[in-house]
Amino acid sequence: MNWFKYSSPATFYPLAGKMAPWFFAAAALSAVPGLYISFFVAPTDFQQGESYRIIFIHVPAAWMSMFIYVVMAFWAGVGLAFNTRLSSMMASALAPTGALMTFIALWTGSLWGKPTWGAWWVWDARLTSELILLFLYFGFMALQAAIDDPRRADKAGAVLALLGVVNVPIIYFSVQWWNTLHQGASVSLTRSPTMAATMLAGMLIMALAFWMYSIAASLLRVRSIILERERAADWVREWREAAR
Amino acid sequence: MLAALRTVIRRDLLLAMRNKSDAANTLLFFVIVSSLFPLGVGPEPALLRTIAPGVVWVAALLASMLALARLFAADYADGTLEQLALAPQPLAAFVAAKILAHWLVSGLPLVLIAPLLGLQFDLSGTALLTLMASLLIGTPVLSLLGAVGAALTLGLRASGVLVPLIVLPLTVPVLVFGAGAVEAASSGLGAQAHLSLLGAFLLISAALSPWAAAVGIRIALE
Amino acid sequence: MLAALRTVIRRDLLLAMRNKSDAANTLLFFVIVSSLFPLGVGPEPALLRTIAPGVVWVAALLASMLALARLFAADYADGTLEQLALAPQPLAAFVAAKILAHWLVSGLPLVLIAPLLGLQFDLSGTALLTLMASLLIGTPVLSLLGAVGAALTLGLRASGVLVPLIVLPLTVPVLVFGAGAVEAASSGLGAQAHLSLLGAFLLISAALSPWAAAVGIRIALE
Amino acid sequence: MLEARELEATRGSATLFRGIGFALRPGALLRVTGANGSGKTSLLRVLCGLAAPSAGEVRWNGTDVRALREDYWKQLAYVGHANALKDELTAAENLEIACALAGLDAAPARVQAAIARFGLAGRERLPVKLLSQGQRRRAALARLALSEALPLWILDEPFSALDADAVERVQSAAGEHLARGGMIVLTTHQEARIEARSATDINLGDGRTEARPSH
Amino acid sequence: MLEARELEATRGSATLFRGIGFALRPGALLRVTGANGSGKTSLLRVLCGLAAPSAGEVRWNGTDVRALREDYWKQLAYVGHANALKDELTAAENLEIACALAGLDAAPARVQAAIARFGLAGRERLPVKLLSQGQRRRAALARLALSEALPLWILDEPFSALDADAVERVQSAAGEHLARGGMIVLTTHQEARIEARSATDINLGDGRTEARPSH
Numbered sequence A: 001m002n003w004f005k006y007s008s009p010a011t012f013y014p015l016a017g018k019m020a021p022w023f024f025a026a027a028a029l030s031a032v033p034g035l036y037i038s039f040f041v042a043p044t045d046f047q048q049g050e051s052y053r054i055i056f057i058h059v060p061a062a063w064m065s066m067f068i069y070v071v072m073a074f075w076a077g078v079g080l081a082f083n084t085r086l087s088s089m090m091a092s093a094l095a096p097t098g099a100l101m102t103f104i105a106l107w108t109g110s111l112w113g114k115p116t117w118g119a120w121w122v123w124d125a126r127l128t129s130e131l132i133l134l135f136l137y138f139g140f141m142a143l144q145a146a147i148d149d150p151r152r153a154d155k156a157g158a159v160l161a162l163l164g165v166v167n168v169p170i171i172y173f174s175v176q177w178w179n180t181l182h183q184g185a186s187v188s189l190t191r192s193p194t195m196a197a198t199m200l201a202g203m204l205i206m207a208l209a210f211w212m213y214s215i216a217a218s219l220l221r222v223r224s225i226i227l228e229r230e231r232a233a234d235w236v237r238e239w240r241e242a243a244r
Numbered sequence B, C: 001m002l003a004a005l006r007t008v009i010r011r012d013l014l015l016a017m018r019n020k021s022d023a024a025n026t027l028l029f030f031v032i033v034s035s036l037f038p039l040g041v042g043p044e045p046a047l048l049r050t051i052a053p054g055v056v057w058v059a060a061l062l063a064s065m066l067a068l069a070r071l072f073a074a075d076y077a078d079g080t081l082e083q084l085a086l087a088p089q090p091l092a093a094f095v096a097a098k099i100l101a102h103w104l105v106s107g108l109p110l111v112l113i114a115p116l117l118g119l120q121f122d123l124s125g126t127a128l129l130t131l132m133a134s135l136l137i138g139t140p141v142l143s144l145l146g147a148v149g150a151a152l153t154l155g156l157r158a159s160g161v162l163v164p165l166i167v168l169p170l171t172v173p174v175l176v177f178g179a180g181a182v183e184a185a186s187s188g189l190g191a192q193a194h195l196s197l198l199g200a201f202l203l204i205s206a207a208l209s210p211w212a213a214a215v216g217i218r219i220a221l222e
Numbered sequence D, E: 001m002l003e004a005r006e007l008e009a010t011r012g013s014a015t016l017f018r019g020i021g022f023a024l025r026p027g028a029l030l031r032v033t034g035a036n037g038s039g040k041t042s043l044l045r046v047l048c049g050l051a052a053p054s055a056g057e058v059r060w061n062g063t064d065v066r067a068l069r070e071d072y073w074k075q076l077a078y079v080g081h082a083n084a085l086k087d088e089l090t091a092a093e094n095l096e097i098a099c100a101l102a103g104l105d106a107a108p109a110r111v112q113a114a115i116a117r118f119g120l121a122g123r124e125r126l127p128v129k130l131l132s133q134g135q136r137r138r139a140a141l142a143r144l145a146l147s148e149a150l151p152l153w154i155l156d157e158p159f160s161a162l163d164a165d166a167v168e169r170v171q172s173a174a175g176e177h178l179a180r181g182g183m184i185v186l187t188t189h190q191e192a193r194i195e196a197r198s199a200t201d202i203n204l205g206d207g208r209t210e211a212r213p214s215h
C-alpha cells in the first residue's frame, strides 16, 4: 500500500469522508454498552455513593486530553519538518477536540469535586496541570486564529506545540512537587483500593468510545479545513460541480 | 453626528471580529493571571479565599490595561487618527465611541467570566454576585482612565509599559472599592456603600475622560 | 561574528538609553503591581508575609511579559529585522544578543530592586537573598521564553495580548520553583533544590529558545 | 476661498519657511514644491489646521481655520503621507467607513465605482494588508472619487508608489475636481499634468536653512 | 553571477508571475517593471532568499541561494520599501550599525562621506524621526555608499519620496557600482537613467491574473 498517496489532501479528503461515519458508529456502539455498564451494572461505591459514576466520563476524557496534545504536536512537527500540508491540517483539526476533552475533564471533575471535597475547585496538582493544558490548547488555537496566512499559521503553531510538548512533563512534575511540598491530606482522592472488575470494564469501554469519537470528529474537521484551504484547487471545483 | 459615532463603534467591533482572537485574548489573560496566583502563593483554600477578591480585581485591572495600551496606536500609526481629527464631529465624541466599543469587546467579557474565577477560589454566592456588580461598574472606569493614558503616550516607543505606569495609580480607588465591595459581601456586611462610590467614579470619569483623551490626541498629532 | 553580536547588544542598549524611560518603566510596573496587592488584599501583616513570594514573582512575570511582547516589533515594522535576516551571521545569534540586551535592561533591574519590595512585605534576610537569587536565575528564563512568543506573534495586531497568553502557561514551572524557593527559605528549609531546578530550566531554555525564536522570525518574514 | 498670510513654521531652532502667502480661489491648483526636507509636509499640515504655524494664519472664506475647526474640516479632504487604511478591512470597507466619518454619501454602488475608477477592481475581497504598496496608495486615494462634494483637497505626495496608469487616474480625478470648481493643494516630486484654469507653484527652497537639533 | 530559473510565485490562490528566468553578470543592471501589484516586491524578496518561490530557483554562482544562506547574504545589499532606520538614532548612528551588522567597514570618516554624498550634511545631529520622508529615504540609501564591496545590490523603489537632486545622487552611485563590476536589480515606476554596460528589463505584466482571496 502506498502511504504517500494519502498524504495529499485531494486523496485524503474522500478517504476521510468514507472513514468518519464508521468511527462515529463505533463510538456510538461502544458508548451504549459503556454507559449501560457505568450507570446500571457497576456497583455503588461504598464511600461516595452514586456520584462516583462521573468517573466513567471523567477519566477517559482526562486521558484523551493529554494524549491528543502529544499527537497534535507530532503532526505539527512533521508538518514543520517535511512541509507536508496534510499533517499540519491534522494538527489544527485535533486542537479543538483536545481542548474539548480537557474541558470535559475539568467540568466533570469539578462537578464531582463539589460532593466529594465540598468545593468546586481545589488547587491540586492534577487539576492544576490539567488547567494549564487547557491554556496551552487555547494558546495554540488563538495563535493560529490570529494568523491569516495558513502556511504561516501552520509553522508558527508547530513551533508552539513542540515547545509545549517539551513543557508538559516539566509542568506536570513541577506542579506535583509544588503541591506535595505544601499540601496536607485534605485533597487526596478517596477511593476504594481495588476497583471492581465491572467498573474497570465500563471505564475501558468508555475510553474506547472517546477514542472513536475523537478520531471521527477530527476527520470531519480536517475535511472542512481541507475544503477551506484548497477551495481554489481544481479538484475542489470539480467536486463542487459534481455535488451540484 | 450619531451616524458617525455609530460608524466608529461598528468599525471597531468589525475590526474586533476580523481579529476574532482579540477579545478572547484579554479574557484569557484575565483567567490566566488569576490562575497564576495560587501557583505562586500555594494551594491552601482558606488563604486563597481571603485573597480572592484582591486577586481577581488586580487581574481585571491588568487585563484592561494591557488591551488599552494600544487603543489608539493602530489608528495613529496608519494615519486614521489624523483623519478622525479632521472629521466634522468633535474628536471627544469619537473617543467616547471608541472607548465604548473597546469596553464591549474586552471589558464586558471579563464581567461575565468573573464568577467562574470566583468559584475557583471558593467564594460564596453573594460574594460572586457582588464581584460581578463591582466589575460591571468598575471596568468601564478602567477603560475610561486607560484611554487617557493611551492618548497621552501616543507614538511613544515605550507606550506599552508607560500606560500601565501612569494609569495604575489613578485606578487605585477603583481597586480598593471594587475589592472592598466583594470582601464586605463575603464577610456578611453590605456592599452598597462601596458600589455607590464606584458608581460616582464612573460618572466623573465618563464626563472627563473623553475630553482629556481628545486633548491628548490633538497634542500628539501637532 | 562576535563583533556583529556586540553591535546588536550595543545598539539595543543605546536605544534603551535614548528612551531613558523604557527600562525605568518595566521596573516601575513591577513595583506598582506588587504594591497593588496589599491594596486589594488588605493590610494584615501575617497574611502579606505569606503571600509575598508569590506576589513578587507573579509581578516579575507580568512585568517581563509586558516588556517582551514588543521585543522584535519595532525592528519588524521598520524593516531592520529583514536586514538582520539577510546579515552574514546566523539569525539565532542575533536573537540571543537581543535577548541578552533586553534582560540587561529590564530583567536585571528587577533583580536588584526586589529586596526592597521584599522588605515591604516584611521578609527575613535569608528569604530576601533567596528572592534575589531565584529572580537572577529565573528572569532570564522568562526573557528566553517570552522571546519565542514575541517572534511567533510578530506583526499580528493582537500580539500585545497574545504573547502573555501563549507564554504564561509555559512559565508555570519557573513561577512555582521561584516562589517555592523563597517560601522554603523563609520557612527555614533549604532552597538549594529549587534553585538548581531553576538553573536546569535556564540551561534548557538558553539552548532551545534562540533557535525557536529565529525560526519564528523567518516564518513571519516569509 | 483659502488664504494664507505670512505663514512661518519652525522646527527646533530651524525656520522651515517664512512669509508664505497665497489666495486659492475655486478652480485653482496650488502646487508646493521644494527639496526633501524643505517643509512641504509641514506646510500642508498647517493648512489643514492640524498644526499651528509659528506666525501668520490660514483663513477659509475669511475666518481663521483654527477658530472654524469642524466647520472647516467639513469642507476638506486630506490625504497625507500615511494611507489611513485599516489593514484588516477590505478597500471597500475602508472607503465606506472613511466616507461615513467625513459625512459623505457612501452608497455601495458609489464605493464600487470609486474602487473601479482607481483600478482596484478584482481585489475587492482582499484585506488591505495583502495589497501591494501601490495598491494601498490607490485605495487611499479612491476616497477622492467620493469627495466631489468637498471643495478643498489637500494631497501630500499623492503619486508616490503609483505606476503610470494610476498617476493618470489621479490626475484626471483632480482635473475634474478643478473643473467643477474645487480647489487643490498638492506636493509632488514628479511631473503633474493636471488640467487647471489657474495653477500656481510655491517653492520652499532647498530646505537648507540652518538646522540644529532641538534637544 | 545571479541566475533565476523558471521562478513562480503565488499569493493566496493567485499566481503573481511564472517562468521568470534571467542571468545577471558583473556590471549588468536588471530593471523589474510592471504595474502596481504585479509582483515586483515579491520577486525581489525571492531573489534575496527571504521568501521561497513556489517553483523554480535562484542561484548565486551556480548554487541555490536557499542553501547558501549566510554565504550569499554576505555578498548582498538589500534596500526594501521599508527604510530599516531606528527612529531614535541619528543617520550616522544608523549607518554605523547597519554596516557593522553587514560586516562592512564603518570608519567615522567614511560614514560622514556617505552622509554628505546623499545630501544629509547639516542634519547629522537630528534623530531620524525628525527627518522628512525624503530625508529618511536618503539616510536608508546612504548605506549604498558604504557597500562598494558587496557585489549585488537589490533595490525596491529606491527613488520613492526622493526629489530630483537625490534621484541624481542615487543614479550616480548606481552607475559607479556597475562600472566597478557590481550587479544591480531594481524596481521603479519612474525613469531611471543609470550608466550601464548591459541593462535588461523584465516586465511582470499588469498584475491582473485572477486574484481571489485565500481565506
Ligand code: HEM
Residues within 6 Å of the ligand: A055, A058, A059, A062, A063, A105, A106, A107, A108, A109, A110, A111, A112, A113, A114, A116, A121, A126, A127, A128, A130, A131, A189, A190, A191
Ligand atoms: C476539576 C477537577 C478535576 C480535574 C481537572 C481532574 C483531572 C484528572 C486527570 C488529568 C486525570 C488523569 C490522571 C492520570 O491518569 O494520571 C484524572 C483521573 C482521575 N480523577 Fe480526576 N480531576 C478532577 C476532579 C476529580 C475528582 C473530584 C475526583 C474524585 C473524587 C477525581 C477522581 C479521579 C480518578 C479516580 C481518576 C483516575 C485515576 C487513575 O486512573 O490514575 N477527579 N483526573
Ligand SMILES: Nc1ncnc2c1ncn2[C@@H]1O[C@H](COP(=O)(O)OP(=O)(O)OP(=O)(O)O)[C@@H](O)[C@H]1O
Residues within 6 Å of the ligand: D011, D012, D013, D014, D016, D034, D035, D036, D037, D038, D039, D040, D041, D042, D043, D207, D211, D212, D213, D214, D215, E123, E126, E130, E131, E132, E133, E134, E135, E161, E163
Ligand atoms: N527639531 C528639529 N530641529 C531641526 N530641524 C528639524 C527638527 N524637526 C524637523 N526638522 C526638519 O524639518 C523639516 C521637516 O520637513 P517636512 O517633512 O515638512 O519636509 P517635506 O518638504 O515634506 O520633505 P519631503 O519632500 O522629504 O517629504 C526637515 O528638514 C527636518 O529635518
Ligand SMILES: Nc1ncnc2c1ncn2[C@@H]1O[C@H](COP(=O)(O)OP(=O)(O)OP(=O)(O)O)[C@@H](O)[C@H]1O
Residues within 6 Å of the ligand: D123, D126, D130, D131, D132, D133, D134, D135, D161, D163, E011, E012, E013, E014, E016, E034, E035, E036, E037, E038, E039, E040, E041, E042, E043, E207, E211, E212, E213, E214
Ligand atoms: N492572499 C492573496 N490572495 C490574492 N492576491 C494576493 C494575496 N496576497 C497578496 N496578493 C497580491 O499579490 C500582489 C503582491 O504584489 P507586490 O507587493 O509584489 O507588488 P509590486 O509589484 O511590488 O507592486 P507595487 O508597484 O505596488 O509596489 C498584489 O497584487 C496583491 O494584491
Ligand SMILES: [Mg+2]
Residues within 6 Å of the ligand: D040, D041, D042, D156, E132, E133, E134
Ligand atoms: Mg513630505
Ligand SMILES: [Mg+2]
Residues within 6 Å of the ligand: D132, D133, D134, E040, E041, E042, E156
Ligand atoms: Mg512593491
